[in-house]
Amino acid sequence: MSENTPDQPGHRVESPVEDAVEEQTGHVATGTGTGNREVLVDARGVKVHFPIKRGVIFDKTVGHVYAVDGMDLQIRRGETYGLVGESGCGKSTFGRALLQLEELTEGEVVFDGVDLATLKGEALRKQRQHMQMVFQDPLGSLDPRQTVEQLLLEGMRAHNMVKGGGATERLAELLQAVGLPRAALNKYPHEFSGGQRQRVGIARALSVDPKLIVADEPVSALDVSVQAQVVNLLGDLQEEFNLTYLVIAHDLAVVRHISDRVGVMYLGALVEEADADDLYAQPLHPYSRALMSAVPVPDPVVEDTREQILLAGDLPSPANPPSGCRFHTRCPWRQETRCDTERPELRVVQIDGAPQSHRVACHWAEQIASGELQPHEVSVELTDTTAVESNVPDDVAPPTAADMA
Numbered sequence: 001m002s003e004n005t006p007d008q009p010g011h012r013v014e015s016p017v018e019d020a021v022e023e024q025t026g027h028v029a030t031g032t033g034t035g036n037r038e039v040l041v042d043a044r045g046v047k048v049h050f051p052i053k054r055g056v057i058f059d060k061t062v063g064h065v066y067a068v069d070g071m072d073l074q075i076r077r078g079e080t081y082g083l084v085g086e087s088g089c090g091k092s093t094f095g096r097a098l099l100q101l102e103e104l105t106e107g108e109v110v111f112d113g114v115d116l117a118t119l120k121g122e123a124l125r126k127q128r129q130h131m132q133m134v135f136q137d138p139l140g141s142l143d144p145r146q147t148v149e150q151l152l153l154e155g156m157r158a159h160n161m162v163k164g165g166g167a168t169e170r171l172a173e174l175l176q177a178v179g180l181p182r183a184a185l186n187k188y189p190h191e192f193s194g195g196q197r198q199r200v201g202i203a204r205a206l207s208v209d210p211k212l213i214v215a216d217e218p219v220s221a222l223d224v225s226v227q228a229q230v231v232n233l234l235g236d237l238q239e240e241f242n243l244t245y246l247v248i249a250h251d252l253a254v255v256r257h258i259s260d261r262v263g264v265m266y267l268g269a270l271v272e273e274a275d276a277d278d279l280y281a282q283p284l285h286p287y288s289r290a291l292m293s294a295v296p297v298p299d300p301v302v303e304d305t306r307e308q309i310l311l312a313g314d315l316p317s318p319a320n321p322p323s324g325c326r327f328h329t330r331c332p333w334r335q336e337t338r339c340d341t342e343r344p345e346l347r348v349v350q351i352d353g354a355p356q357s358h359r360v361a362c363h364w365a366e367q368i369a370s371g372e373l374q375p376h377e378v379s380v381e382l383t384d385t386t387a388v389e390s391n392v393p394d395d396v397a398p399p400t401a402a403d404m405a
């Protein structure tokens with residue numbers, strides 16, 4: 001997102017947000033090849049399994065929700081990494097795990113050269129200063145009883161960044177950077193519109209000088225016209241403040257516009273990862289192909305002739321995931337018995353000279369791309385998802401901005 005280059009071949013997804021962003025900036029932002037940059041976040045084999053408790057006092061563990069189940073993901077300094085996938089596939093849990101807001105069941109997260117598992121208490125809190133989160137619902141994450149000034153100062157105080165005078169000046173500069181007037185300092189969150197509140201949330205994250213911002217559905221609660229403004233703002237701030245972003249979103253058009261690289265997640269793990277342009281021009285995993293084919297294309301001729309893959313059935317329960325390839329129960333290219341029994345690695349797949357950076361977790365990616373394997377109809381298996389239900393509350397409360405301090 002840091003530079004803008006001409007659009008690459010391949011169809012563009014239709015999106016009022018993307019069109020509005022283009023209108024405002026005059027060009028299409030696309031991936032910019034961040035391959036040579038140094039890794040800032042290195043997540044290896046990350047698993048987060050939530051125990052399912054039963055019994056009168058919830059004292060028995062009767063199973064687990066395998067929310068994140070083997071994520072390997074690197075984010076390079078200065079890039080924007082977009083993470084997409086259906087609701088419930090584990091995107092938010094992974095984002096929180098990166099920031100150590102969820103306990104890792106297995107695996108490690110190395111941030112800026114430091115293995116976060118080795119940090120405790122004050123040392124971890126200090127490191128957290130460099131890793132901030134922007135939430136989908138700014139109202140839910142900002143304390144309604146605090147003015148913007150108090151909200152911004154809270155994080156800065158927690159990290160000993162308020163010494164002597166000059167704090168108010170810094171706050172005013174922060175507000176200016178996110179496009180809010182100085183007068184906003186004395187207002188409360190409910191006095192702002194949704195877009196303005198998101199700007200406050202972004203200012204709050206910025207106030208402690210982070211290196212990484214994890215933005216979890218940062219624009220999905222906003223009106224489409226406002227979404228474009230916030231997307232553009234994130235792009236401008238990235239350059240001004242040397243930020244690295246992990247953007248979690250279900251809107252594929254937003255992710256394409258904003259991201260240098262994109263990872264597609266399914267039931268707790270990546271199934272595909274590539275530069276944004278490559279992924280959108282030629283998705284190789286059957287799941288990514290299905291996701292992309294569900295997005296309308298502006299050109300009616302292309303729309304009528306292009307591949308459309310309907311996903312059969314719902315996302316299986318992460319408490320009872322399918323064996324082998326997790327996607328095999330819904331995959332039109334499933335081959336017995338390898339897909340049912342052998343979990344595919346995320347491996348480099350090069351079709352037509354595609355770059356080394358395109359990785360896919362499918363045994364048959366080459367044969368599917370060449371047409372050697374043809375899709376077949378999928379009969380939906382009714383798996384018993386009620387047998388082990390999660391004890392997770394319907395709405396898992398996201399961490400608040402105060403958790404980030």
Ligand SMILES: Nc1ncnc2c1ncn2[C@@H]1O[C@H](COP(=O)(O)OP(=O)(O)OP(=O)(O)O)[C@@H](O)[C@H]1O
Pocket residue numbers: 050065066067085086087088089090091092093094318390391392393396
């Ligand atoms: N604290 C928890 N305890 C038990 N299960 C949880 C907990 N938090 C999340 N889960 C479960 O883990 C799975 C992954 O949830 P997560 O919110 O990470 O998915 P997601 O892809 O971000 O979806 P969404 O976009 O709907 O937030 C879901 O089945 C969810 O119910």
